[in-house]
Amino acid sequence: MSLIVWTTVGILLLAAVLGLVRVMTARDDASVAAVSDLVYFCAVGIFLMIGMASGSVVLLDVASLSALVGILATVSLARILTRGQR
Amino acid sequence: MNVVLLVVVGVLCIGGALFVLTSALAMLRARDGLSRINVLSGATGMGIPWMVTGVYVHHVWTHGFDVVDLIKLLVAIAGFIIMSSVASNALGRAAYRSGAPLDPARSTPTEPNDLA
Numbered sequence: 001m002s003l004i005v006w007t008t009v010g011i012l013l014l015a016a017v018l019g020l021v022r023v024m025t026a027r028d029d030a031s032v033a034a035v036s037d038l039v040y041f042c043a044v045g046i047f048l049m050i051g052m053a054s055g056s057v058v059l060l061d062v063a064s065l066s067a068l069v070g071i072l073a074t075v076s077l078a079r080i081l082t083r084g085q086r
Numbered sequence: 087m088n089v090v091l092l093v094v095v096g097v098l099c100i101g102g103a104l105f106v107l108t109s110a111l112a113m114l115r116a117r118d119g120l121s122r123i124n125v126l127s128g129a130t131g132m133g134i135p136w137m138v139t140g141v142y143v144h145h146v147w148t149h150g151f152d153v154v155d156l157i158k159l160l161v162a163i164a165g166f167i168i169m170s171s172v173a174s175n176a177l178g179r180a181a182y183r184s185g186a187p188l189d190p191a192r193s194t195p196t197e198p199n200d201l202a
Contacts, residue, residue, distance in 0.1 A: 011103035015110035022110075027187075028181075030186040035122070044134060052144055057149075060145065060162065061158060064165060067163075068169070077177065
């Protein structure tokens with residue numbers, strides 16, 4: 001079980017680092033917004049794996065809440081991109 | 087039985103992480119902001135739901151079946167899919183309206199969109 005958890009965490013960390021490399025080389029704001037979404041989902045996945053390894057009981061609550069609330073960050077980034085206009 | 091459950095959890099978790107990694111690699115290869123917003127849906131539509139399903143299988147394996155947990159799983163999967171679709175739509179529209187540069191090497195340039 002710990003092999004599964006750490007393999008998954010390693011792949012997700014690699015994905016987050018690749019996204020951050022993309023942020024350092026990107027020139028437009030839309031790429032930065034997309035990469036920030038990717039890093040958010042990597043963080044959710046890493047939390048799920050660490051919680052599964054430690055036997056936490058709130059995992060499914062956290063997953064459903066992050067699914068329902070995660071749209072707020074993306075929509076606010078979209079508002080920032082258009083400088084507050086719709 | 088334990089080995090089968092272990093393989094199922096492993097395939098779901100590591101496969102979901104590989105979907106996220108594929109999305110990150112595609113972000114490195116895409117050349118404009120709209121394409122990067124587009125390739126993000128691989129991570130949100132397949133990767134994270136697979137990992138949540140793997141966590142649910144492990145949860146049922148250790149704590150037993152409960153209807154409330156199944157409802158939480160379904161809410162999480164539906165939320166990820168619907169949320170990623172709506173959020174990507176809003177983000178892509180905002181990126182288009184903010185005048186983000188499009189990839190000049192496309193064979194067919196993106197036409198102006200009436201809905202944006």
